Amino acid sequence: MPPVVVFREVTKTYPGNIRAVDGVSFELEEGEFLCLIGPSGCGKTTLLKMVNRLVEPSSGSVYVEGKEVMEWDPIELRRRIGYVIQQIGLFPHLNVEENITYVLSIMGVPYPVRREKARELLDIIGFEESYLRRFPRELSGGEKQRVGVARALASDPKIVLMDEPFGALDQISKEQLQNELLRLHRRLGKTILFVTHDLQEAIKLSTRIGIMKKGRVLQVGTVQELLFSPADPFVEEFLGAKGFFHTLHLLTASEVLEESVPVVREGRVGSPEENFLSRHPDGRGFVLVVDEKKRFLGAKNESGEVLRCATVTPFTPLEEVLRAMFVSGQTWAVVVDPEGGKLLGVVDFRSICSRLKAYCGRESEKMPS
């Protein structure tokens, strides 16, 4: 599939010879969630705004869905791209329903269709129907941002641009909205370009991260690629400034997930299947019990006794995984899908250690002999 957004040698110079963006090239594949991160003033917002042509490139090209942005009609282009900013700017005199469907009403979409769309979007952002009649002054900061997200999705855009959308929220609302956005991304498969200052946020949300400095995108990659093969000393410093144990915050359970684990169906406990596992243990010393939908129910040792164990999600940072293992008294933790609790596999203390060793190895190569 062709990339949805392409930056080719894009430069933006503002009056006063300010090079806000300097020769940037990279691509966004369909369904990607790419976070741009870097110090204040490095050009993140300028780069983002060149996608919906709120800023026009001084040289180079940006392509959206295969067409150069300068060839798009700007209004048509902006309708096809969702846009969420920090201070969402809802219309104060319009209620939630009217705010969400504002673009649709400009487009002449009939009221019953708009109404239906508003209800569908309300469900996506987890609001009850009574919210449709509320006015922005009757909403909390986090609720306003949610409405902003719904509004950005109203015209069913393929691409959504988000510029520090949760930057002004308290930590709890921020985490809640991040989780909702992750769910929404999985459910709707939009291509998202997201600007943030917050490395933890970028790690949690993105499929890839782009590190910017002084108008340049130094590297675009997964957190592992950035951590283990940094293309520039700044990337290394940006991710690893706090040293080796910092990796424990940066890597998540998904990166050391082992999918091949001994599993037995509920109701088949004590069955030949389970007996086989206890006669031929795989060395792990436990069996995981699941229901018919592969949802995790519990763990048992080879004598059939229930074991205390920790459950984490693929997005749990390794530091938390280790803490959970410690509390449970096991050297492994079970990884389940946060939606529905389906068993995904386990993470094991040894795999975490070898991941860290790989990092240490790279670090020690740089030590003077």
Ligand SMILES: Nc1ncnc2c1ncn2[C@@H]1O[C@H](COP(=O)(O)OP(=O)(O)OP(=O)(O)O)[C@@H](O)[C@H]1O
């Ligand atoms: N309209 C403008 N006119 C002149 N200079 C501008 C304009 N907009 C941005 N700049 C400058 O361009 C550079 C990049 O700004 P930009 O807002 O893209 O950075 P940023 O990385 O998003 O910053 P922050 O993280 O602080 O929001 C900065 O030096 C900024 O002062």
